[in-house]
Amino acid sequence: MTLTAKNKFVFVDGSLLRPNSDDLLFGAWIRCNSMVISWILNDVSRDIADSLLFITTASEIWTDLRNRFHESNAPRIFQIKKLLNGLQQGSMDANSYYTKLRILWDELKDFQPVSVCNCGSIKEWMTYQDQECVMLFLMGLNDSYAQIRAQILMTEPTPTISMLFSLVLQEERQRSIHKNMLDNGVDLSSVAAQSSHIAVVRSFQNNRGGRNGYPNDKNFGDRPLCSGCHYPGHTVDKCFKIHGYPPGHPRYK
Structure with missing residues (x-):
């Protein structure tokens, strides 16, 4: 070069x-x-x-x-194919695993003869080659990606290797976010429940709804949200479900 x-x-x-x-x-x-x-x-x-x-x-x-x-190409081709068949993600992250696979795959393709064709079959051959790379990538993925691997295998047409890597990378990032939240002591079920209630509040605010016992108030979305029961209208220090209902309340015991 x-x-x-x-x-x-x-x-x-x-x-x-x-x-x-x-x-x-x-x-x-x-x-x-x-x-x-x-x-x-x-x-x-x-x-x-x-x-x-x-x-x-x-x-x-x-x-x-x-x-x-100068050496024959056969020993190197044999070596590359052996490395590809035995390649596993193991302790590598998705990016490192994908990079190692693509380096070997692209080198192997460089040894393959390229024929000149005007009938359009060369496009089918390239598509087949890309699918072969996709299958190698999926076979080497860790078992923790079994769910997303099954989804990809059922997808028609099969995504390209670049699209597949993007999907796996998104899954890896999502898992990293969840792991960090668990390491910091965040209750994921509580976060999900709170997010769900916030979504309901915003929906009623936009629709000005008065259903399910929620008041028809235009400022409803600005009301405080209890971190204990996750219902709007009060804070946790005044939550009846946590501190008990006052005398005279229908639910007082």
């Missing part, structure tokens, strides 16, 4: 031949060739660099290195 970005890859693939010594570009070619050679020598180990010192062109060095270290 560096060679391409600096417009110097032509010196290693041999497409820019060495000009004649009387050519006006000869001096520029020599300088650029020497610069690329220095980049390569600085990027390899000292032992390898010593064996390349007497090669005069960058393209010859590049060819020599490729002939030395």
Whole structure:
């Protein structure tokens, strides 16, 4: 990528031949060739660099290195597939697990041949490939995600791997919020009940309703909400259900 970005890859693939010594570009070619050679020598180990010192062109060095270290793709493909089949989320969070899976999957796809097709079947092949990645992601998820995994498997069409990761990430964040609330001693059932009563209060405020014993008062939504019984109209220090009903009240015992 560096060679391409600096417009110097032509010196290693041999497409820019060495000009004649009387050519006006000869001096520029020599300088650029020497610069690329220095980049390569600085990027390899000292032992390898010593064996390349007497090669005069960058393209010859590049060819020599490729002939030395070129390997078949089969061992790496086997290794990637083995890692993918054994990949589990375990103690990793959703983001780390997804990133590790995508790195292996994208490298595996890079080894696959790409055919030129004008019949539209290449789109079906890409869709199938994406579904395969989705299945690998779901198989490696922890059992705590069994519910959301079942929901995704029943979804038609199957969501893409990016959409799937977004759903799992939202689920992980929601669990983190609940865990923090439990760690801080917050009663989730109390919070849910209070939220439900607040929603009822706001609904009556908007509808100006007088049903279910609630007064038809335009300022009803501004009334205090008891944190004990979760009903509006009083505070916890004056709650009859907690402190008892006063004499003369129909429910006084």
